Amino acid sequence: MSWTSRVMVYDFEEGKSFPILETDMHIEAPNWTPEGDALIVNGEGSLFWVDLENPELWEIDTGLCIKLNNDHGITPDGETLIFSDHTYGEGSVIWTQRLGDETEDADPTRVTPNSPSWWHGVSPDGKTLTYTAVRDGVFGIYTIGIEGGDETCVVQSDHHYDGPDFTADGDWIWFNSERGGNGSSDLWRVRLDGSDLEQMTDDDRVNWFPHPSPDGDKIIYLAYPTGTEGHPAGKEVELRLFTGKGKTPTTLVSLYGGQGTINVPSWSPDGVAFAYVEYAKP
Numbered sequence: 001m002s003w004t005s006r007v008m009v010y011d012f013e014e015g016k017s018f019p020i021l022e023t024d025m026h027i028e029a030p031n032w033t034p035e036g037d038a039l040i041v042n043g044e045g046s047l048f049w050v051d052l053e054n055p056e057l058w059e060i061d062t063g064l065c066i067k068l069n070n071d072h073g074i075t076p077d078g079e080t081l082i083f084s085d086h087t088y089g090e091g092s093v094i095w096t097q098r099l100g101d102e103t104e105d106a107d108p109t110r111v112t113p114n115s116p117s118w119w120h121g122v123s124p125d126g127k128t129l130t131y132t133a134v135r136d137g138v139f140g141i142y143t144i145g146i147e148g149g150d151e152t153c154v155v156q157s158d159h160h161y162d163g164p165d166f167t168a169d170g171d172w173i174w175f176n177s178e179r180g181g182n183g184s185s186d187l188w189r190v191r192l193d194g195s196d197l198e199q200m201t202d203d204d205r206v207n208w209f210p211h212p213s214p215d216g217d218k219i220i221y222l223a224y225p226t227g228t229e230g231h232p233a234g235k236e237v238e239l240r241l242f243t244g245k246g247k248t249p250t251t252l253v254s255l256y257g258g259q260g261t262i263n264v265p266s267w268s269p270d271g272v273a274f275a276y277v278e279y280a281k282p
Contacts, residue, residue, distance in 0.1 A: 004280035007041065007050065010239070010252055011273045017253055020275070021055040028260030029070035030275035032268045034078040039266075039275055042070050047083065063107035065095055070263045071119045074099070075126040080146070082129065083108075084119045091116035094131060096146060111148045121165035121173070121265060122146070128192075130154075130164040130173050141175050143192060154194050160185070162231070163209040165265055168216040174200070176208045176221075187221060187242070200245055209262055210242070214271040218243055222262050223251075233259040239276060256281050 003026040010017045020039070027043035030050075039050040040060070045067045048057040062068060065085040069092065072083035081099050084092045093115045097108035111129065121130040126146065133142045133151070140156025141164045155161070159179040166173055167189075174189045180199055187201040187210045201207050206224035208231050213219070219242035224235060235258040240249040255261070255278040266275045 003282075005043075006278050006280070007039065007055075007275065008253075008278055009268075009273050009275050013272055020052065021050055021057070023057065025057070026260075027057070028277055029072065029263040030266050030277060031073045031264055032266055032275055033074055034076055034269050036269045040072060040074060040081075041277070042068055042072055042083075047072060047081070062095075062097060065108055069118070070260055071131075073119065073122060073264050075122055075146070076124060077126055080126070081108075082111075082119055082122060082146075084117065084131075086116075092118050094119045094129065094144075109148075111146065112144060112151065113148070114151065117142070118162075120163055120175075120263075123166050124168060124170045128166075130166060132162050132164065132175075141173060141190070143173075154192060155190050155197060163263070165209075165211050167212045168214055172212075174210040174212055174219065176210060184226075185224075187219070198245075201242070201249070203249075205238075205240075207240075209264075211262065211265050211267060211274070213267055214269060220252075220262065220267070220274050222258070223249075224258065231259050233257070234279070234282075237261065253278075 005027045007021040008017045025043045027041045031040040047060040067087040068085045081097045086092045094112040094117050095108040118132045130143050139161045141154045142151050144151040161177045164173045164175040172189045176185045178185050180186050185206050187207050190197045204226045206228040208222045210219045210221040223238040223240045237258050238251045239253040242249050257278045262276045
């Protein structure tokens with residue numbers, strides 16, 4: 001399939017989206033840097049820096065890791081890059097790498113001892129990662145210290161789990177799962193110790209990748225059409241705004257996208273905008 005990728009920013013103050021960059025490379029999953037002046041995206045197994053004042057793709061050196069996917073981000077202090085990679089043939093593994101220090105070895109540091117592990121969120125204090133993992137054939141949501149060590153299973157069952165992300169206060173992890181038993185993916189939240197598990201959406205859409213806002217009042221997520229299986233690319237999808245259980249979500253953007261559109265945290269640090277990727281129809 002031939003792709004044209006457009007990096008977009010939705011501005012809440014303007015109430016509409018603006019294009020940042022268009023390329024024939026298939027790029028995915030924008031993160032906003034804590035300084036608010038750049039985005040990070042992935043494409044063709046690499047990561048790229050996109051300066052918002054000069055929006056071009058500048059490749060980031062990730063050393064021997066050359067098969068990165070669309071699960072990547074940056075710590076709140078802007079000093080450490082986090083990403084998932086499957087270069088070494090054992091499935092996805094989470095790595096960290098220092099940013100902006102030319103004296104550091106370019107090769108990243110492995111965090112998760114087990115695979116597959118797909119990164120999705122970092123705690124507000126930058127000390128804890130949350131991710132999706134499969135252990136003994138069972139999906140679940142896990143946490144681990146950013147320097148590695150023992151991993152903790154927050155929640156698991158014989159269902160699919162994905163897209164965990166921390167709330168701004170660090171007290172909750174939001175994620176999507178099919179554990180509701182209706183055959184569709186909905187949004188859930190849970191405390192870090194696995195308590196107070198709560199289903200947050202229950203509608204006719206297939207809901208993925210919830211991302212809490214910096215002010216803690218909103219959730220942006222991806223809504224697939226009814227009956228969609230998994231989280232494929234190349235679908236008519238919506239980016240929706242969730243403001244509270246029992247309230248009707250607001251559709252902010254309808255677009256052609258899906259996988260790669262908003263897999264990872266992409267709020268601007270001031271909470272007035274978020275970034276995403278849309279694709280031109282073939």
